[in-house]
Amino acid sequence: SYDLTQPPSVSVSPGQTATITCSGDILADKYTYWYQQKAGQSPVVVIYQDTNRPSGIPERFSGSTSGNTATLTVSGTQAVDEADYYCQAWDSSTAIFGGGTKLTVL
Amino acid sequence: QEQLVESGGGLVKPGGSLRLSCAASRFSFSDYSMSWIRQAPGKGLEWVSSISSSGSTKYYADSVKGRFTISRDNAKNSLFLQMNSLRAEDTAVYYCARDGVYGSTRNWFDPWGQGTLVTVSS
Numbered sequence: 001s002y003d004l005t006q007p008p009s010v011s012v013s014p015g016q017t018a019t020i021t022c023s024g025d026i027l028a029d030k031y032t033y034w035y036q037q038k039a040g041q042s043p044v045v046v047i048y049q050d051t052n053r054p055s056g057i058p059e060r061f062s063g064s065t066s067g068n069t070a071t072l073t074v075s076g077t078q079a080v081d082e083a084d085y086y087c088q089a090w091d092s093s094t095a096i097f098g099g100g101t102k103l104t105v106l
Numbered sequence: 107q108e109q110l111v112e113s114g115g116g117l118v119k120p121g122g123s124l125r126l127s128c129a130a131s132r133f134s135f136s137d138y139s140m141s142w143i144r145q146a147p148g149k150g151l152e153w154v155s156s157i158s159s160s161g162s163t164k165y166y167a168d169s170v171k172g173r174f175t176i177s178r179d180n181a182k183n184s185l186f187l188q189m190n191s192l193r194a195e196d197t198a199v200y201y202c203a204r205d206g207v208y209g210s211t212r213n214w215f216d217p218w219g220q221g222t223l224v225t226v227s228s
Contacts, residue, residue, distance in 0.1 A: 033214040042218040043151065048206060054216070086151050090212045093165040095153035
């Protein structure tokens with residue numbers, strides 16, 4: 001089975017750029033999806049199919065991929081962006097989630 | 107706005123059973139694959155099971171295979187998860203979620219319900 005590895009935590013100052021990575025062999029040829037989960041709430045997709053942003057998600061959220069690493073970038077981070085972020089991919093018929101990254105806006 | 111509402115969670119003893127339900131509204135339920143995803147207290151997300159729009163194809167995580175059964179009733183816009191032989195490690199908030207693509211499967215999960223808590227303890 002495949003694993004997706006994320007850093008446990010990322011800290012950023014307001015207005016700065018936050019970068020969250022997700023690495024795994026499966027990402028070399030599978031789409032990556034990113035979810036935001038604020039405290040006490042259900043997850044919400046912020047990036048789908050590597051780079052696409054759903055309607056309603058602010059433009060400061062962007063996704064990219066290179067080889068077996070996917071990256072979620074939050075530009076001009078705001079206090080409301082403080083949350084846990086999870087990457088996800090499909091390995092055939094199994095959905096895999098990364099361990100999650102806690103984004104702290106200092 | 108599409109809506110998913112889970113129910114059926116609660117406290118159950120190890121070895122016991124529980125049936126979760128998810129009521130869907132404001133979208134064409136029968137046209138979407140559906141999934142269950144869980145989150146143990148203070149932990150990350152873990153995919154549990156998915157079912158195709160017709161109900162003919164089902165996928166399970168190894169951790170629940172043989173113990174959990176996913177099903178759906180398209181006439182009633184409802185998704186179910188029958189959980190048998192429950193273990194302490196099954197304790198989690200269980201979310202139902204819709205596939206992000208109409209008529210497809212194995213895409214992103216969107217939207218998610220608010221979750222229902224299952225606690226397995228003696």
